Amino acid sequence: MYLNIALLGGDGIGPEVLAQSVKCLQAVEHSFGHTFSFTKADIGAVAMKKTGEPLPEKTLKICKNSDAILFGAIGTPEYDQNPTSKVWPEQGLFKLRKELDLFANIRPVKVFPALAKLSPLNRGNILDTDLVIYRELTGGIYFGKKKVSKDGAKALDTCEYSEKEISRIAHLAFKAAKSRQKKLTLVDKANVLETSRLWRRVVTNIASSYPEVTLNCMFMDHAAVEMILHPNKFDVILTDNMFGDILSDQGSAISGSIGLLPSSSVGLGHAMFEPIHGSYPQAKGKNIANPVASILSVAMLLQHFDLIEEANAVISAVLKSFAKKIVTPDVLGSSKYGTDYVGDFIANNINDDN
Amino acid sequence: MYLNIALLGGDGIGPEVLAQSVKCLQAVEHSFGHTFSFTKADIGAVAMKKTGEPLPEKTLKICKNSDAILFGAIGTPEYDQNPTSKVWPEQGLFKLRKELDLFANIRPVKVFPALAKLSPLNRGNILDTDLVIYRELTGGIYFGKKKVSKDGAKALDTCEYSEKEISRIAHLAFKAAKSRQKKLTLVDKANVLETSRLWRRVVTNIASSYPEVTLNCMFMDHAAVEMILHPNKFDVILTDNMFGDILSDQGSAISGSIGLLPSSSVGLGHAMFEPIHGSYPQAKGKNIANPVASILSVAMLLQHFDLIEEANAVISAVLKSFAKKIVTPDVLGSSKYGTDYVGDFIANNINDDN
Ligand SMILES: [Mg+2]
Ligand SMILES: [Mg+2]
Numbered sequence: 001m002y003l004n005i006a007l008l009g010g011d012g013i014g015p016e017v018l019a020q021s022v023k024c025l026q027a028v029e030h031s032f033g034h035t036f037s038f039t040k041a042d043i044g045a046v047a048m049k050k051t052g053e054p055l056p057e058k059t060l061k062i063c064k065n066s067d068a069i070l071f072g073a074i075g076t077p078e079y080d081q082n083p084t085s086k087v088w089p090e091q092g093l094f095k096l097r098k099e100l101d102l103f104a105n106i107r108p109v110k111v112f113p114a115l116a117k118l119s120p121l122n123r124g125n126i127l128d129t130d131l132v133i134y135r136e137l138t139g140g141i142y143f144g145k146k147k148v149s150k151d152g153a154k155a156l157d158t159c160e161y162s163e164k165e166i167s168r169i170a171h172l173a174f175k176a177a178k179s180r181q182k183k184l185t186l187v188d189k190a191n192v193l194e195t196s197r198l199w200r201r202v203v204t205n206i207a208s209s210y211p212e213v214t215l216n217c218m219f220m221d222h223a224a225v226e227m228i229l230h231p232n233k234f235d236v237i238l239t240d241n242m243f244g245d246i247l248s249d250q251g252s253a254i255s256g257s258i259g260l261l262p263s264s265s266v267g268l269g270h271a272m273f274e275p276i277h278g279s280y281p282q283a284k285g286k287n288i289a290n291p292v293a294s295i296l297s298v299a300m301l302l303q304h305f306d307l308i309e310e311a312n313a314v315i316s317a318v319l320k321s322f323a324k325k326i327v328t329p330d331v332l333g334s335s336k337y338g339t340d341y342v343g344d345f346i347a348n349n350i351n352d353d354n
Numbered sequence: 355m356y357l358n359i360a361l362l363g364g365d366g367i368g369p370e371v372l373a374q375s376v377k378c379l380q381a382v383e384h385s386f387g388h389t390f391s392f393t394k395a396d397i398g399a400v401a402m403k404k405t406g407e408p409l410p411e412k413t414l415k416i417c418k419n420s421d422a423i424l425f426g427a428i429g430t431p432e433y434d435q436n437p438t439s440k441v442w443p444e445q446g447l448f449k450l451r452k453e454l455d456l457f458a459n460i461r462p463v464k465v466f467p468a469l470a471k472l473s474p475l476n477r478g479n480i481l482d483t484d485l486v487i488y489r490e491l492t493g494g495i496y497f498g499k500k501k502v503s504k505d506g507a508k509a510l511d512t513c514e515y516s517e518k519e520i521s522r523i524a525h526l527a528f529k530a531a532k533s534r535q536k537k538l539t540l541v542d543k544a545n546v547l548e549t550s551r552l553w554r555r556v557v558t559n560i561a562s563s564y565p566e567v568t569l570n571c572m573f574m575d576h577a578a579v580e581m582i583l584h585p586n587k588f589d590v591i592l593t594d595n596m597f598g599d600i601l602s603d604q605g606s607a608i609s610g611s612i613g614l615l616p617s618s619s620v621g622l623g624h625a626m627f628e629p630i631h632g633s634y635p636q637a638k639g640k641n642i643a644n645p646v647a648s649i650l651s652v653a654m655l656l657q658h659f660d661l662i663e664e665a666n667a668v669i670s671a672v673l674k675s676f677a678k679k680i681v682t683p684d685v686l687g688s689s690k691y692g693t694d695y696v697g698d699f700i701a702n703n704i705n706d707d708n
Contacts, residue, residue, distance in 0.1 A: 075545065090545045120479045120582050141495070141513065146548035153517040155552035159495065163507040189596075190437070191429065191444045194500035198509035200437040221603040222632075228474050228582060228607045242543075246600060249575040253582045278576075 001305065002035045006066035008059065008096075010044040011089060012279025013289035013339075014072020020291035020343025021070055021298045024317075027350035028302065028310050039066065043096065044074040044089040044279075054092030060099055063270070068301050069100075071274035072294070076281055098138050102265040102272055104169045105135040105244060106176075106300075109231070109251035109261060114322045118256030118331065121228065126254060131234040132180070133251060134173040135244025137265055139165045140195070142241050161195045161240065166202040172266075173238040174210040183235035185216045187223040187243050199240065223247060227254060252276050259290025259330050262297035264304065271304050273297040287338035290328040292318055295346055309352070317349035355659065356389045360420035362413065364398040365443060366633025367643035367693075368426020374645035374697025375424055375652045378671075381704035382656065382664050393420065397450065398428040398443040398633075408446025414453055417624070422655050423454075425628035426648070430635055452492050456619040456626055458523045459489040459598060460530075460654075463585070463605035463615060468676045472610030472685065475582065480608060485588040486534070487605060488527040489598025491619055493519045494549070496595050515549045515594065520556040526620075527592040528564040537589035539570045541577040541597050553594065577601060581608060606630050613644025613684050616651035618658065625658050627651040641692035644682040646672055649700055663706070671703035 007022065009015030025036050041059040048054050054074075063069050074093050079085050096102075111119065111129045119126040144158030177184040186203050188196035200217055207215040218226065220243045226233065227250050239247060252258045261276040275293030283289050295318060302311035321327060326345045329335045337345075361376065363369030379390050395413040402408050417423050428447050433439050450456075465473065465483045473480040498512030531538040540557050542550035554571055561569040572580065574597045580587065581604050593601060606612045615630040629647030637643050649672060656665035675681060680699045683689045691699075 088545050094546070120475050122474055122476060125474045141511075142543075142546045148548055148552070152552075152555070155515055155548040157495075157513040157547050157549050159511040159513065161509055189496075191442050192448070192496045193511045194502055194509040195511050197437060198502070198506075201506070204437055221600050224578065224600050224604045225607040225612070228604065245575050246578050250578045250582065250604075253579040258579070 009072040012281040017294035018072040023347035027347040045076040069272040073279035100270040101267040105137040107133040107248040128232040140241035177236040181235035187239040273301040363426040366635040371648040372426040377701035381701040399430040423626040427633035454624040455621040459491040461487040461602040482586040494595035531590040535589035541593035627655040
């Protein structure tokens with residue numbers, strides 16, 4: 001297969017972990033006889049420094065012309081901690097999602113038995129956790145109209161949702177639930193938010209088309225509690241943009257290492273794959289960032305193009321790195337292996353004889 | 355001291371746990387020579403059934419004329435799970451907070467060493483946790499303008515904040531930090547929300563009046579992770595209405611039992627005290643609800659009126675119940691003690707010879 005892949009390293013540790021993913025994709029090329037072409041482009045703070053824009057026109061064009069996008073991370077303290085900033089690196093990512101209509105962010109949270117002891121939760125609460133969050137990604141309050149009063153003393157954000165925006169991701173989530181444990185949990189604040197009530201109405205209606213799936217509705221504050229107390233009771237979680245942002249980061253925390261979890265953002269015509277973690281600016285250039293989340297997002301990319309054997313080869317190589325303790329220090333404090341070494345080990349263990 | 359206390363039991367287990375708090379206040383009356391007069395009033399689903407309104411005019415009047423309000427819990431599945439509901443029990447509580455201008459919700463999360471094993475977190479992550487959340491309670495998206503399109507296919511919520519709303523709670527939080535560990539964490543989403551950027555500007559300005567307090571700003575998704583990984587690093591958390599709703603419930607989950615944590619909601623002229631837990635409708639009438647959160651909110655009430663010795667007598671009696679394992683089954687699975695028994699034990703152990 002020929003795939004044209006855009007590489008958006010972004011800020012902080014983004015470029016470092018992305019470089020490991022490229023090695024893995026090259027290993028897949030060689031072992032399985034595919035051809036991947038890579039095109040690098042700027043996004044985030046690094047793009048702002050060069051062009052003033054967090055998402056330059058050139059980057060958007062490259063992404064639109066690609067089959068898939070591999071993304072690193074975004075954000076730097078120099079902008080994030082500055083209350084006078086007018087443009088924020090994150091706006092580049094939001095604009096990209098919007099322009100490509102990547103409306104569904106899919107975040108699996110699976111606990112690897114070999115690494116369950118990493119979890120801050122007691123074993124009983126974490127074992128068997130295998131859930132996936134479907135987060136709406138292009139609507140809601142992050143994209144709503146904003147306003148500041150002239151004197152700067154008042155500010156306003158708007159959260160808006162339409163039936164169409166809700167139903168297209170709801171169908172994806174119901175289909176996923178159907179192929180999994182057949183449980184769908186809608187997370188909202190329908191006791192206080194009008195948009196949440198719309199989510200409940202739309203999702204409850206769609207549920208009748210998936211009679212094998214059990215739908216359960218849960219308030220966001222309660223879901224944040226359940227994610228700590230009984231994460232293994234969730235199967236598929238469906239939620240809006242902001243609740244999904246919070247809940248999926250929480251999910252990554254309970255799993256033991258924020259450095260292990262991949263994600264995808266899909267629309268009807270485009271797909272982007274990225275680690276769930278942020279730009280971790282304190283670790284930039286230190287060769288200590290965990291490349292596994294980015295590498296597992298390569299596996300999601302391969303699955304997206306139905307290259308299942310290839311995806312499994314990547315996952316096998318990752319599991320081998322866990323078994324041999326070839327991991328970065330965030331996973332095993334005493335480990336002396338850096339980002340590069342772990343990336344090389346995994347890439348070198350990707351082959352077609354699994 | 356004479357205090358006129360309004361009793362709002364509300365829904366589910368609310369009235370049952372409140373009854374235990376009244377016993378404790380009566381014990382304080384007898385032991386310390388105070389006079390408390392109690393006036394019951396309806397709120398929530400129970401009020402809706404009687405009057406159609408979740409906050410009847412009569413209840414509001416009683417609250418306005420009281421020195422303090424003791425509140426139980428609100429919400430029932432018959433309304434909460436019904437997507438066609440137009441009025442929700444919770445609206446009664448929101449209206450009450452708004453009418454009395456109870457703009458600051460204060461939620462301590464302290465781990466009792468005797469009960470640390472209840473926590474879903476490994477001991478290392480939970481020990482020494484002693485934080486307090488200052489949640490803005492009368493503004494933000496829960497109270498913003500809402501809209502549904504005529505055809506019902508679109509919905510909208512608005513989040514609005516003013517400098518004044520932010521600064522009055524910020525001062526309370528800075529003062530609390532000054533008398534504690536001198537660390538204040540502002541939780542927001544300033545990378546995406548205009549209201550969050552206003553919070554940062556206002557709070558950063560106020561910080562200069564409290565030079566002994568260190569201010570740290572944290573994004574909400576990251577705070578949800580830190581609450582799981584390093585809860586003991588927080589001292590005072592300051593945040594908006596919705597983030598505070600989620601974060602404080604998360605805080606109660608990590609502490610081990612949602613049945614143990616009290617809260618207060620204060621304004622300039624009124625104060626309300628309530629457990630952090632919900633109405634837990636499945637437990638209603640079963641005499642299994644944990645009355646400790648409600649009883650500890652009595653201690654917060656007494657502290658509010660500078661009855662420090664009295665508050666300590668209540669806390670001592672609660673600690674005695676832990677030490678003697680006179681607790682409800684949510685705290686100790688094998689326990690056969692019910693709500694009433696635990697309430698009686700604590701009330702009977704409140705005296706002035708501590
Ligand atoms: Mg996030
Ligand atoms: Mg809540």
